[in-house]
Amino acid sequence: MKRPQRKWSSGELRRLASMAGTMPAAQVAARLGRPPASVEHMARRQGLSLAYDKLPGEGRCSECGLVRFTLDRSGRCAPCRHSARLDAIRARMAEVHRELPPERRGVYAATEAACGRSRMDPAPARPDTSGMGPRAAARAEREWLRECELVEASNIRRRMRAAERRLERMEKSCMEGKTGGNA
Ligand SMILES: [Zn+2]
Numbered sequence: 260m261k262r263p264q265r266k267w268s269s270g271e272l273r274r275l276a277s278m279a280g281t282m283p284a285a286q287v288a289a290r291l292g293r294p295p296a297s298v299e300h301m302a303r304r305q306g307l308s309l310a311y312d313k314l315p316g317e318g319r320c321s322e323c324g325l326v327r328f329t330l331d332r333s334g335r336c337a338p339c340r341h342s343a344r345l346d347a348i349r350a351r352m353a354e355v356h357r358e359l360p361p362e363r364r365g366v367y368a369a370t371e372a373a374c375g376r377s378r379m380d381p382a383p384a385r386p387d388t389s390g391m392g393p394r395a396a397a398r399a400e401r402e403w404l405r406e407c408e409l410v411e412a413s414n415i416r417r418r419m420r421a422a423e424r425r426l427e428r429m430e431k432s433c434m435e436g437k438t439g440g441n442a
Contacts (some may be wrong), residue, residue, distance in 0.1 A: 261297065264297055265293075267301060271291060271356065272301075272305065273434065274290070274291065275291065275298065275301060275302065275307065276305065276393075277393045278290060278291075278308060278393070279302055279307040279308060279313055279393075279394070280307075280308055280310060280312075280393070280394040280397070281311075281393050281394055281396075281397035282311060282312050282397070283311040283313075284299065286307060293315070295386040297346065312398070314328055314398075314401055314402065314405060315328070316328045316329055316330055317330075317401070317405075318330045318334070320334065320335055320336040320339055320418050321333070321334035321335055322334075322335045322336070323336065323338070323339050325334065326401075326404070327408055328401075328404070328405040328409075329408060329412060336408065336410035336412075337408070337409075337416075338408065338411045338412045338415055341412060341415040341416050341419050342415055343417060344419055345415060345419045345422060348419065348422040348423055348426055349422060350428060352422065352425065352426050352429060355419060355426065355429045355430055355433050358433050359429065359432060359433050359436060360436035363432050363436060364431075366432075367425070367428075367429050367432070378417070379414045379417075380410050380413065380414055381405060381410075382407045382410055382411070383406045383410065385403055386399045386400070386402075386403050388400060390397065404424055
């Protein structure tokens with residue numbers, strides 16, 4: 260036997276109106292704790308659209324779990340991908356550092372510290388969404404999050420490139436050390 264639907268309270272109707280179109284319909288239903296069909300039915304009766312316009316590339320990152328806008332086929336966002344690459348470079352750098360002749364180690368420890376101070380672009384200012392409807396405000400918020408993500412990715416990429424160059428120099432120095440370095 261089908262269970263009768265719980266009656267909608269005025270509070271729930273207000274929450275429905277404020278969430279409609281600001282997130283995927285399945286999420287609206289989950290937050291209200293109601294089946295999607297019931298939420299769709301009520302939205303229609305209230306003249307509300309549940310249509311949610313995703314930004315290009317929008318989805319949840321499989322690694323950091325955040326709503327992101329730069330997912331690739333692996334399901335990871337650009338900041339997570341660049342961070343993983345940066346970690347790998349740093350791990351390799353630690354290895355190479357141990358292989359360096361002792362008189363060269365000091366030079367590279369100093370370079371590493373200098374690279375930690377590389378330039379960082381600031382995050383863009385949060386948009387003023389007062390006076391916007393919930394749908395427009397949610398969209399402006401997501402566009403801002405996307406901009407923040409791009410800046411974050413570019414900051415990590417810059418550190419990654421600097422680390423790559425540093426690793427190259429260390430590897431070269433290591434090779435020179437092994438071949439005698441007195442040519
Ligand atoms: Zn991520």
